[in-house]
Amino acid sequence: MQKLKQNALIRHVSLVGAVTLALAAPTQARVTKIVIDETVAMPAISSKHPGDQSNITYEIISGRAFGELDPNKPHNAIIQDIELAKDPDGKVRYVASFVIHKPVDLKTASGLMWHDVPNRGRVYAFSPREQALGDIMIATAWQGDNSGNTRVRPTNSSKTGQFLQVPVARQPNGDPVTGEVFGRIVNRSGKASQALIVQSNPLPYKPVSLDTSKAKLTSRGGETMHGQVIDEVRIADSDWAWAKCDEKNPFPGTPDATQICLKDGYDPKRLYQVVFTAADPYVLGIGFAAWRDLGHFFKTAAKDDAGTANPIAGVVKHSIGRGVSQSGNFLRGWLHLGFNQAEQGGKVHDGIWPIIAGRRIALNFRWAQADGVLELYQAGSEGPQWWLPHPDPVRGLPSAGILGRCTASDTCPKVVEHFGSAEVWALKLTPEWVGTDGKTDLPLPNSVRRYYIASSHHGGGAGGFDTSLPGVGLAKTPTTCPGNNFGMGILPSNPVPHTQTVNAIRVHFRNWVMKGIEPPPSRYPTLAAQPGQKSGTLALANKQDIGFPTLPGLRPTVPEADFIMPVLDYDWGPQFNALDGSGIPTNAPPPVKQVLKMYAPKVDQDGNELGGVPVALLDAPLGTYLGWNITADGDKPFHKGQICNYVGGMIPFARTAAERTATNDPRLSLEERYGSHEGYVAALIKGTERAVKEGFLLPIDATQLIEQARASKVLR
Numbered sequence: 001m002q003k004l005k006q007n008a009l010i011r012h013v014s015l016v017g018a019v020t021l022a023l024a025a026p027t028q029a030r031v032t033k034i035v036i037d038e039t040v041a042m043p044a045i046s047s048k049h050p051g052d053q054s055n056i057t058y059e060i061i062s063g064r065a066f067g068e069l070d071p072n073k074p075h076n077a078i079i080q081d082i083e084l085a086k087d088p089d090g091k092v093r094y095v096a097s098f099v100i101h102k103p104v105d106l107k108t109a110s111g112l113m114w115h116d117v118p119n120r121g122r123v124y125a126f127s128p129r130e131q132a133l134g135d136i137m138i139a140t141a142w143q144g145d146n147s148g149n150t151r152v153r154p155t156n157s158s159k160t161g162q163f164l165q166v167p168v169a170r171q172p173n174g175d176p177v178t179g180e181v182f183g184r185i186v187n188r189s190g191k192a193s194q195a196l197i198v199q200s201n202p203l204p205y206k207p208v209s210l211d212t213s214k215a216k217l218t219s220r221g222g223e224t225m226h227g228q229v230i231d232e233v234r235i236a237d238s239d240w241a242w243a244k245c246d247e248k249n250p251f252p253g254t255p256d257a258t259q260i261c262l263k264d265g266y267d268p269k270r271l272y273q274v275v276f277t278a279a280d281p282y283v284l285g286i287g288f289a290a291w292r293d294l295g296h297f298f299k300t301a302a303k304d305d306a307g308t309a310n311p312i313a314g315v316v317k318h319s320i321g322r323g324v325s326q327s328g329n330f331l332r333g334w335l336h337l338g339f340n341q342a343e344q345g346g347k348v349h350d351g352i353w354p355i356i357a358g359r360r361i362a363l364n365f366r367w368a369q370a371d372g373v374l375e376l377y378q379a380g381s382e383g384p385q386w387w388l389p390h391p392d393p394v395r396g397l398p399s400a401g402i403l404g405r406c407t408a409s410d411t412c413p414k415v416v417e418h419f420g421s422a423e424v425w426a427l428k429l430t431p432e433w434v435g436t437d438g439k440t441d442l443p444l445p446n447s448v449r450r451y452y453i454a455s456s457h458h459g460g461g462a463g464g465f466d467t468s469l470p471g472v473g474l475a476k477t478p479t480t481c482p483g484n485n486f487g488m489g490i491l492p493s494n495p496v497p498h499t500q501t502v503n504a505i506r507v508h509f510r511n512w513v514m515k516g517i518e519p520p521p522s523r524y525p526t527l528a529a530q531p532g533q534k535s536g537t538l539a540l541a542n543k544q545d546i547g548f549p550t551l552p553g554l555r556p557t558v559p560e561a562d563f564i565m566p567v568l569d570y571d572w573g574p575q576f577n578a579l580d581g582s583g584i585p586t587n588a589p590p591p592v593k594q595v596l597k598m599y600a601p602k603v604d605q606d607g608n609e610l611g612g613v614p615v616a617l618l619d620a621p622l623g624t625y626l627g628w629n630i631t632a633d634g635d636k637p638f639h640k641g642q643i644c645n646y647v648g649g650m651i652p653f654a655r656t657a658a659e660r661t662a663t664n665d666p667r668l669s670l671e672e673r674y675g676s677h678e679g680y681v682a683a684l685i686k687g688t689e690r691a692v693k694e695g696f697l698l699p700i701d702a703t704q705l706i707e708q709a710r711a712s713k714v715l716r
Contacts, residue, residue, distance in 0.1 A: 030070075030343050031297040032305045034098075036063040037155040042101065042131075056108050056134055058126075060158045061100040061311050065140070067293050068093045069286065078337055079285035080364050080582050084169035084177065092283070094144070095165040096290040097156035100298070101126045101137040106315045110134035112514060113316040115295045115349060117142060117323030117330050120200060120371060121149030121161025124324060129503065133510075136312055140294040142287035142330060143370050148201030150371075164287055168280040169366070176279040180588040181205045181367050183276075184375065185260065187485045187636035189268040192246040193253060193261040196274070197484050198371040205278035205367065206257040210242040215276035217260070223271065223376050225562050225642065227592035235272075239263040269637050275588050278367070285364035285582075291330075292339045295321065296348045318513050320351035321413070325458065326371075328357025328417075329380060336360055336384070337580065338405030340413055347411040351513045354417050355502075356459055358429030359385055360402070365576065366584045373483050374426060374565055374645065377589040381567045382578040385432040386442045387415070394436035394596060395569050397579050403445065415448040416509050416519070420456035420498065421601070421609055421627020425541070426565045426646035427458070430599040433538070434527060436567070438597045441526045441538075449508075451696075452524035453501055454601060454612030455625035457648025458482070460498025465684075465712035467495035468622035470652045479629055481644040487636040489629035491553065491649025496617055496625045500691075500701040507698065520695040525601040525611030537611030541600035549607050551624060551651050552663040559600075559628065563643055567596040606667050607651075613696045616705050619687030620680060622670065622714065623652035655715070670715055677715040684709040 042058035069092040071082045076092075085092045103109050114130065116123060116139040123139040130137065143150045144166035152165045169177045183196030183203045196203035207215060217240050221231030245253025245261035253261040260274060299316045303309045323331045331354040334340070340348045362379035363370050372378035384390065384400045391399040406412035423429040435442055444450060453460065461467070479489035508519035525537040539545040541564040543557065550556045571593050572578070573586030601609040607624040618625065629644035639645075654660035654669045674680040688705055691697035697705075 031065045031067045031293050031301070033066040034063055034297075034304050034308055034310070035066075036061060036308075036311070038062040038157050040158050056131065057104045058101055058131055059104050061102065062156045062158045063098055064156050065096050065098055065294050065297065066093070067096065067290055069289055073343070075338065075341060075343060076289055078364070078580075078582070079283065079289060080366055080584075081169040081177075081281065081283045082285070084171065085167040085283040085286070092167065092286065094167075094286050094290050095152075096141040096294055097153075097162045097164070098138060098140040098294055098298075099123055099156070099158055099162065100311060101131070102312055103134055103136075106312070108134050109136055109312075109315045111315065111317035112136070112510060113138060113299060113312070113319040115140070115291075115319055115321045117291065117321070117327035118162040119324060119327045121163065123162060127506075129506065136316065138295070138298055138312075140291055142291040144282050144284050144287050145201075145204035145370055146282065147204040147371070150201065164290055166283050166286045169283055170280075176208075177281055177366075178208060178277055178279045179281065179367055179584070180275055180586070181278040182377065182588045183274050184484070185266070185272040187268055187487060187638050188266040188272075189635075191250065191265040193244050193256070193259040194266060194272075195259050198369045199373045199484055201371045202258060203369070204282065207242060207276040208279045209277070210255055210257060212237040212240055212242065215274055217272065217274045219267070219270045219272050221270055222638070225565060226595045227376055227568050235262070268635060271638055273589070281366045284368050284370055287363060287370075288334050288337060288339045291334065292348055293343060295319065296342045299348070318351075319349045320353055320509065320513055321349040322353040322355065323357065324355045325357055326361065326373075328354035329359050329361040330363065332357060332385075332402060333360035333363060333581065335406060335413075336402040336404075337364065338409065338411075340406050341409045341411040347413065349413050351414045351416070351509060353509060354415075356419055356423055356427075357417070358419060358423045358427055358432050360581060362581055364580070364582045367588075374428065375484060376568075377570070379570070379572070379581060379585075381428050381431070382570070382572075382581045384579070386435065387448050388443060388445055390435055390442055392436050394594070395578065400579055412447060414509075414512055416451070416505060416512075417448070418451040418453060418498075418502070418505060419524075420453045420458065420460060420496075420648075422456070422458040422646040422648055423627075424564075424600050425559075425628040426643055428565060428567045428598075430538070430541075431567055431596060433524065434599060436596050438527075438599055441528055444522055448522070449519050450522040450524050451501070451505060452601075452612040453496070453498055453615060454525075454609035455494070455618055455627060455648075456496040456498060456615075457494045457627055458646045460502075461493060461495035461648070463495060463497035463499060463617075465617075465622065465709055465714055468617075468650065468652055469713060470655075479644070479647055479649060481629065481631055481639070481647055483645040485636065486645050487631040487639050488634060489644040489647055489649055490632045491626070491629050491651065494625050494627070494648030494650045496615065496648075500698070500705065501613060501615060501696055503701055504696050504698050508695065523611075523613045525609070527599075537602050538599050539602050541598045546600050546602045548603055549605060549666055551607060551667070552665050553651055554630070558630065563628075564598045564600065565643060566598045569593045569596065614687070614691040614694050616684055616687035616691055616697065616702075619690060620674075620683040621653070623650050624667065625650050674715060677712075680714045681706070681709050
């Protein structure tokens with residue numbers, strides 16, 4: 001992209017001091033000022049989709065919004081520690097960066113605004129399809145831990161991550177707030193010091209003292225999926241330091257509150273965990289309010305308090321909030337805590353699309369690690385993960401649901417959620433479907449649609465057909481397990497795509513929000529049999545119950561009952577509100593009280609899952625597609641043999657009957673299934689026809705898939 005211009009004047013605004021309330025419209029949220037830091041042109045695109053506009057010229061506007069919150073308003077009072085973050089005038093202030101993709105000529109805008117939630121500061125690319133329709137996309141910051149990609153910067157650019165500046169909590173007398181925090185180091189080796197990392201960014205909290213006797217460092221030989229600790233040993237206070245060190249600067253190194261130096265170096269077969277006292281917790285729950293207020297401002301306001309115009313004023317008629325993975329978890333938590341109700345009342349967004357996200361983000365409690373993923377002791381599965389009120393007898397929580405607060409305020413949006421198999425196996429999804437006791441399928445309200453893309457990994461794979469052939473493409477590429485230095489998978493990456501299904505879901509969601517046309521019924525695995533089924537398609541997550549075959553390249557017992565990543569019921573301490581995931585955790589790390597039963601989709605004779613929406617590659621499979629993988633032994637051995645976090649794998653079919661017999665493969669070969677290349681193309685065409693008919697594949701995408709299949713190397 002070519003940079004057209006930079007604003008000649010960037011106005012500096014202080015976060016402190018009272019600002020006179022001067023709303024541009026009765027519904028404006030409390031964004032008091034916006035500053036435009038950069039405007040950049042986007043290239044025009046042409047679309048082949050019928051009805052799309054062609055050659056709409058877009059621009060990207062980046063800047064910062066300055067907002068204030070009244071802690072006395074019920075909308076804001078739910079934010080943990082907001083009373084400890086007030087300025088002298090009683091208000092709480094923040095700065096949030098934003099980026100807007102908009103048509104240069106707003107007359108070509110469709111009237112729909114997508115409000116995206118950045119993922120660890122990153123903004124996903126604006127879809128060319130949405131650009132061709134004239135949609136507007138904004139992304140606004142929410143993650144205020146000021147760490148790594150979310151660090152605070154003086155200005156904002158389309159090339160940098162989105163940041164949120166929030167205050168820290170202080171005692172009413174000005175003294176610091178302190179508490180115990182933990183951090184972990186895994187799969188590291190050598191004499192060099194190591195930083196404490198949460199997923200991909202540094203731990204945002206630092207010790208109040210570099211005296212190691214005031215902290216506790218332990219190492220562990222292993223951890224089971226059920227949270228059982230193996231061979232834990234405390235490291236003597238004299239054998240480690242808060243310091244930076246390496247071969248040239250050996251132990252005890254140079255003092256550094258962000259790194260740990262070990263006298264004897266790191267053993268890659270062990271995990272290291274430190275518990276220490278930290279100070280100045282960020283009031284991270286402000287991120288919920290900031291995302292709410294910026295979304296409402298850009299949707300409804302004409303200008304800010306100083307008269308700076310909203311660059312998309314007057315053109316947004318409908319809006320959909322959207323987030324992927326961590327960002328989708330944010331949306332679920334945001335909605336659960338009632339933040340779709342605007343400051344001045346009324347609904348913020350008409351629709352919410354949490355994508356590949358089956359939990360609520362752990363944001364609104366003191367010492368939260370917003371960057372966290374599904375490692376041991378990471379919060380996010382507490383309280384109701386389901387939409388409608390339902391009891392939680394296993395964890396002893398009262399009946400509740402994510403839509404409870406928005407139902408009470410009449411601000412609930414339409415919701416679409418879609419998942420793949422990785423969310424079941426590694427992201428703790430299924431209690432959302434069946435509750436914590438797993439006794440029955442939980443009902444969905446008519447305002448929610450749920451779609452399951454079976455046998456696919458987190459976000460979908462690369463697609464195509466040669467990607468499923470042995471020794472070609474993905475099959476030759478090692479698979480990295482996502483997470484904090486987790487390891488490598490033993491299987492090649494799963495290529496089953498989400499792209500074409502998402503394209504169809506997007507059309508349905510737009511029509512639902514903008515025209516009131518209901519999308520297809522929900523489609524996902526259930527305990528009970530659905531029309532046309534002899535039995536349900538959901539069972540306890542183990543080899544026997546789901547009917548998983550014994551396949552070459554896998555140990556014969558997988559998936560075992562303790563293979564899936566389960567929901568662990570943690571004891572965070574008496575000051576923690578498990579229902580809302582709020583409060584003050586006082587146990588670091590938290591003990592595991594119990595392990596919840598986990599469920600997974602049943603599979604067919606090939607090991608491919610049942611119960612999802614139609615996908616052409618699954619109707620004409622070239623192998624077994626898994627939402628899980630197995631961590632290999634190697635230079636990162638701590639998780640060896642366990643589930644490879646949330647990446648999927650695949651096992652291609654043999655080409656001939658002789659080849660499969662040689663490896664004791666129970667699955668039919670490609671030749672036995674399809675006969676020839678032309679036979680495979682015919683099967684693929686049949687799969688596309690079904691997906692189009694049922695509303696989960698657009699005709700233009702079906703045509704492209706058929707062309708790709710014809711050009712592929714399958715049975716050539």
